[in-house]
Amino acid sequence: MDAREEAHLARLAAAAPRKAGQSDIPGLRALLTGAFADDPVMGWGFRGGAKHAAALDAYFGFALKRQCAQHDAMYVSGAMQGAAVWLPPDGVGSLSVPLWRMALLFPTLLKIAGWARLTRTMAMGEAMEKHHPPEPPHWYLFFLGV
Numbered sequence: 001m002d003a004r005e006e007a008h009l010a011r012l013a014a015a016a017p018r019k020a021g022q023s024d025i026p027g028l029r030a031l032l033t034g035a036f037a038d039d040p041v042m043g044w045g046f047r048g049g050a051k052h053a054a055a056l057d058a059y060f061g062f063a064l065k066r067q068c069a070q071h072d073a074m075y076v077s078g079a080m081q082g083a084a085v086w087l088p089p090d091g092v093g094s095l096s097v098p099l100w101r102m103a104l105l106f107p108t109l110l111k112i113a114g115w116a117r118l119t120r121t122m123a124m125g126e127a128m129e130k131h132h133p134p135e136p137p138h139w140y141l142f143f144l145g146v
Contacts, residue, residue: 010079017084020074027080029060035083035145036060045124047114058111060143067094068142082146089137096129 001009020028033056036042047055064085068074071094073086087094097105102122113121132140 010081012078017075017077017082019072020076020083022069024074024076024080025061025064025069028074028076028083028085029057029064031076031080031083032060032064032085032143032145033057041124045117045120046112047117051114055112055114058108062105062108062112063142070094073139083143084141085143087140087142089139092132092134092138092140095132095140095142097125 033053036056037053042056042059043052046052046059064074068085068087071086071088071091073088073091074083075085076083102109109118109121
């Protein structure tokens with residue numbers, strides 16, 4: 001197969017996303033970790049330096065497994081080169097992490113933020129929740145990455 005045929009097949013696969021399931025989470029997690037590696041917001045709020053990739057991996061592991069998978073609205077390209085993760089109108093509430101639940105998630109939060117950026121990470125979550133309109137009911141594009 002020549003490069004032109006490969007490019008054509010890649011375009012066809014990208015144009016025909018499929019639903020991702022539980023078995024796709026490791027690949028989806030890796031894809032999003034790479035896609036958001038240079039994201040300035042996550043760079044500000046999550047661990048930096050050599051620990052940044054592990055922080056992103058921990059975050060996407062948590063988000064995909066605990067906030068997204070149960071809503072069955074994760075989509076990937078055929079070759080896992082792109083992804084869109086949605087939350088339905090009744091699933092947006094999974095973004096809220098009450099204080100008691102934060103206490104249970106503390107080990108995960110430390111992996112994501114470390115002690116130095118813990119308040120930043122928590123402030124980021126609070127700001128996003130504060131500015132996310134509850135009405136009208138809507139689908140929320142949580143992650144889009146290539």
